[in-house]
Amino acid sequence: MASQKFAGAVREAASVALVALLLAIPLVGFRLVDGLRGLTIDTRFDWVAWGVSAVFLGRLAIALSGTTRRLLPDLKSVGAALSNLPGGLSRFAGGAMLIGALLLPIVPFADRYVVEIAITVLIYVMLGWGLNIVVGLAGLLDLGYVAFYAVGAYSYALLSINFGWSFWLCLPVAGLLAAAFGVMLGFPVLRLRGDYLAIVTLGFGEMIRIILLNWKDFSGGPNGISSIPRPDFFGFPFARTAEEGQTTFHQLFGLEFSPMHRIVFLYYLILILAMLTNLFTLRMRRLPLGRAWEALREDEIACRALGINPTMIKLSAFALGAMFGGFAGAFFATRQGFISPESFSFIESAVILAIVVLGGMGSQIGVVIAAAFLILVPEFLRDFSQYRMVLFGMAMVLIMLWRPQGLVSHRSPSARLGGHA
Amino acid sequence: MSKAPLLSVKNVKTHYGPVEALRGVSLDVHEGEIVALIGANGAGKSTLLMTICGDPRASEGQIVYDGNDITQTPLHQMVRLGIAQSPEGRRIFPRMSVLENLQLGAFAGDPANFEADIARVFRLFPRLAERSSQRAGTMSGGEQQMLAIGRALMSRPRLLLLDEPSLGLAPLLVAQIFDTIREINRSEAVTVLLVEQNAYHALRLAHRGYVLVNGAIRLSGTGPELLANPDIQQAYLAGGKG
Numbered sequence: 271m272a273s274q275k276f277a278g279a280v281r282e283a284a285s286v287a288l289v290a291l292l293l294a295i296p297l298v299g300f301r302l303v304d305g306l307r308g309l310t311i312d313t314r315f316d317w318v319a320w321g322v323s324a325v326f327l328g329r330l331a332i333a334l335s336g337t338t339r340r341l342l343p344d345l346k347s348v349g350a351a352l353s354n355l356p357g358g359l360s361r362f363a364g365g366a367m368l369i370g371a372l373l374l375p376i377v378p379f380a381d382r383y384v385v386e387i388a389i390t391v392l393i394y395v396m397l398g399w400g401l402n403i404v405v406g407l408a409g410l411l412d413l414g415y416v417a418f419y420a421v422g423a424y425s426y427a428l429l430s431i432n433f434g435w436s437f438w439l440c441l442p443v444a445g446l447l448a449a450a451f452g453v454m455l456g457f458p459v460l461r462l463r464g465d466y467l468a469i470v471t472l473g474f475g476e477m478i479r480i481i482l483l484n485w486k487d488f489s490g491g492p493n494g495i496s497s498i499p500r501p502d503f504f505g506f507p508f509a510r511t512a513e514e515g516q517t518t519f520h521q522l523f524g525l526e527f528s529p530m531h532r533i534v535f536l537y538y539l540i541l542i543l544a545m546l547t548n549l550f551t552l553r554m555r556r557l558p559l560g561r562a563w564e565a566l567r568e569d570e571i572a573c574r575a576l577g578i579n580p581t582m583i584k585l586s587a588f589a590l591g592a593m594f595g596g597f598a599g600a601f602f603a604t605r606q607g608f609i610s611p612e613s614f615s616f617i618e619s620a621v622i623l624a625i626v627v628l629g630g631m632g633s634q635i636g637v638v639i640a641a642a643f644l645i646l647v648p649e650f651l652r653d654f655s656q657y658r659m660v661l662f663g664m665a666m667v668l669i670m671l672w673r674p675q676g677l678v679s680h681r682s683p684s685a686r687l688g689g690h691a
Numbered sequence: 692m693s694k695a696p697l698l699s700v701k702n703v704k705t706h707y708g709p710v711e712a713l714r715g716v717s718l719d720v721h722e723g724e725i726v727a728l729i730g731a732n733g734a735g736k737s738t739l740l741m742t743i744c745g746d747p748r749a750s751e752g753q754i755v756y757d758g759n760d761i762t763q764t765p766l767h768q769m770v771r772l773g774i775a776q777s778p779e780g781r782r783i784f785p786r787m788s789v790l791e792n793l794q795l796g797a798f799a800g801d802p803a804n805f806e807a808d809i810a811r812v813f814r815l816f817p818r819l820a821e822r823s824s825q826r827a828g829t830m831s832g833g834e835q836q837m838l839a840i841g842r843a844l845m846s847r848p849r850l851l852l853l854d855e856p857s858l859g860l861a862p863l864l865v866a867q868i869f870d871t872i873r874e875i876n877r878s879e880a881v882t883v884l885l886v887e888q889n890a891y892h893a894l895r896l897a898h899r900g901y902v903l904v905n906g907a908i909r910l911s912g913t914g915p916e917l918l919a920n921p922d923i924q925q926a927y928l929a930g931g932k933g
Contacts, residue, residue: 558798565784565795572782575744577770577799577846683788683824 279333287326294318364635371541375534385533389540389605391645393598396544398625398637400594403551405623406632407560408587409567411468414455414475415622418448418592420482420614422599427495427609428488437501441600448596449589451478456588460581463570475619483611494610500532501539501604508532536605543601547594548634554590555684563587564632564684628669630676639677643669695758697722697882698743698850703752705735705742712738714906715752720850725876725883727897727914729890729927735906736886737779740854743884744769744776756850770799775848779855781839785828789819792827792838796845804847811879812841815871833864840868844875850882851875857889865889869896890927894918902927 298321301312371392375385397419404412425444429435435443459470482489489495502508503519510527512518519535520527554560562583565573570580603609625644629636647665651658673679696719705713712735720726730736742749746766754762756772764772775796784792793812797805813820816837822830827838836856843851856872857865869892875881887893894900894914902910902923910917917923 558794561787561791561795562798564787564791568784568786569782571746572778572784573795574746574765574767575769575776575778575782576795576842577767578795579767681786683791683826685788685790685794686824 276334279330282333283326283330286329287322290325291318291322294321367635367638368545375537382530382533385530385537387646387649389533389537391642392537392540392544393602393605394622394625394641394645395638396540396547396598396601397595397622398629398641399544399547399551399634400591400598401622401626402591402629402632402634402637403554403563403594404587404591405626407551407555407567408563408584409631410584410587411464411471412588412591413468413472413616413619413623414478415471415591415595416614416616416618417455417475417478418451418595419599419602419618420478420611421448421451421592422596423603423609423614424482424489424495424599425596426600426603427498430499430604431495431497437499437600437604438504441597444600445593445596448599449593452588452590452592453585455592456585460584472616472619475614475616479611479614479616482614490610492610492612494608494612495603496608498603498607498609500607501536503535508535536601540601540605543597547597550590550594551634559583559586561684624666628666628676630673630678630680632681633676633678636676636678694722696720697757698884699755700739700743701753701755703739703742703749703754705738705747706750707738707747712906713742713749716903716906716908717752718901718908718911720882720884722849722882723876723880724899725872725885725897727885727887727890727893727900728903729887729893729900729917730903731927732888734903736888736903737854738906739903740776740779740852740884740886743852744774770846770848773847773849774852775843775846775850776852777836777839777843777854777856780858781835783827783835783838783842785826787827788824789827789830789838790823792842793819793845796842798846800846808845808847812844815844815875816841833860833868836860836864836868837871840871840875844879844881848881850884853883853885855886855888857887857892865892869893872896890923891918894923 295318299313299315299318301314302309303312371388374380374388380388397415400418401412401415404410404415422444425447426437426440429440429443430437455471455474459467462470483492485491500508503522506517506519506522507513508519508529508531510518512521518527519525519531525531551560555564562573562578563586565576565578566580566583573580573583602613606613621644625637625640628644629638629640643665648658648662651661654661669677698720700716700718702715702717703713704711704715716735716739718726718728728736728739738747741747743754744766745761745764745768749762752762753760756774759772761769761772769776784795787795790809793809794805797808800808813823818834819837819841822834827835830838836858840851840853840856843853853872856868860868872883872885873896876883885893885897894917897914899913900911900917901908902917910920910923912920918928
């Protein structure tokens with residue numbers, strides 16, 4: 271009996287060690303070294319041997335003590351407690367986060383680096399909230415969301431460079447164009463569900479990128495578009511010296527010139543845009559259309575029996591989700607000053623989708639936490655240089671083991687009795 | 692009855708691919724009636740109900756509602772005509788609250804009627820009022836059935852189509868649900884077409900009944916007539932009154 275158990279444990283440990291070996295040979299075993307005559311390959315099989323032995327012994331110890339699963343349930347109960355926060359508490363958490371976000375540029379440690387990172391996080395929060403309409407609420411798996419981000423970015427870049435339109439004029443246009451593309455994508459995919467929908471949206475995202483890459487006269491091709499106008503403060507530019515007949519921002523307020531002004535302005539701009547996305551979604555959830563999105567995710571046939579036309583509901587979800595992607599894209603273009611198709615590759619769609627899934631499909635606060643995690647963790651791990659992505663991947667795997675439903679899986683009802691319907 | 696029927700199914704055939712599920716079914720439902728459609732598993736009862744709603748479409752024949760041909764009308768337009776259904780397997784929205792489910796039932800209706808309609812549903816099913824903020828999927832089968840019927844009533848239908856409201860429910864609950872259906876018919880003046888395997892309860896409730904066998908109507912008559920019919924007793928009522 272005991273020997274049988276031991277044999278099983280050895281088998282298990284051996285199979286795990288084999289996987290480790292297969293992974294370790296290419297990852298650890300070979301190393302490119304910059305030698306005298308160009309690059310040469312150095313082998314480190316001793317490292318591989320040590321690593322694989324450690325995996326084998328570790329796995330054997332776990333299998334023999336039989337504690338494989340004991341750690342996880344503990345984590346799970348913590349997670350359950352976290353996600354079952356009553357509505358009031360989660361609203362409190364949301365309010366606290368908003369106040370924190372509003373105060374961020376003022377706190378002493380907020381240097382340029384911190385605010386820049388915060389802007390990036392907020393762009394992804396906004397994209398996550400936008401995609402949440404499509405994926406989280408309406409339940410339509412969209413793998414090409416970055417296409418709308420690209421449409422928004424190129425709309426702003428081209429309109430402002432070619433026609434001299436201001437950011438505030440371009441912003442709604444970028445949103446509308448992205449929404450139009452959302453409807454364009456929506457029509458052919460209306461009949462598709464699940465995997466098939468995912469494939470077509472994936473293709474759509476790539477199409478937009480490849481068109482931008484190849485249509486040189488229009489989009490600048492792989493060179494992208496540079497010197498995109500930076501935003502000004504309602505007509506007052508953020509510049510050290512004013513051009514003829516202009517007043518700069520710091521002159522307007524009688525301040526010393528500082529490059530931080532523009533960054534802080536960008537920060538509040540994206541904060542406002544993101545909060546608009548959030549408020550819009552929260553409001554939609556209480557309206558018949560938003561409720562129909564959620565119902566469609568649950569049961570399409572029941573929806574039709576209740577007189578809900580799935581075509582219109584799906585199209586509206588695609589269009590509105592795309593619109594916020596377009597807004598975020600316009601912001602991205604004005605912040606970077608330079609865009610190229612490289613910024614809109616599939617990996618961006620994947621990251622945004624990961625934010626929505628990790629946050630717990632449909633949860634607004636979950637998106638914030640997940641976006642912060644996915645953007646900040648790789649940033650903090652920079653010190654670990656080449657192990658950064660390994661650690662990041664490990665963290666993702668652990669989270670999905672711990673919370674397969676996403677970080678915040680609790681769904682608060684959109685209506686209460688006695689309240690307004 | 693001299694008036695034209697509210698719903699008239701005329702020689703309808705329905706195919707699933709090459710399989711003929713309905714082989715020319717005709718039935719009438721008059722305003723104010725409860726009509727029961729009984730039959731064994733696989734006889735085509737649910738198919739008939741779904742064909743009336745337009746999904747799947749009838750491949751032959753005609754369906755007339757209130758004087759209009761609705762054979763080609765898509766499912767999502769039925770509610771606006773006054774036809775509501777509680778589909779097979781209830782199909783409530785499990786992750787949404789009871790109240791949200793009822794709000795979705797009122798999706799096609801006039802928002803001004805909402806307060807009155809929800810009060811009416813809560814009067815018919817007081818349990819739903821108690822559970823209004825509960826997630827629908829966590830309720831018992833009987834409560835989910837109440838919700839499915841209540842949700843259908845939110846659109847103020849003239850004709851209510853019910854598919855197996857007794858499915859999977861304890862006998863006491865079945866009796867309770869059927870009492871409520873009778874009340875909906877009497878005091879709310881809603882015409883009901885009911886599909887049931889539970890022939891005894893269905894025929895006692897219904898004014899008239901049809902027996903569907905292998906995709907065709909075998910027998911029809913008033914509820915008491917069919918209950919007294921020896922063939923029916925043997926085929927559908929034998930082995931107790933469950």
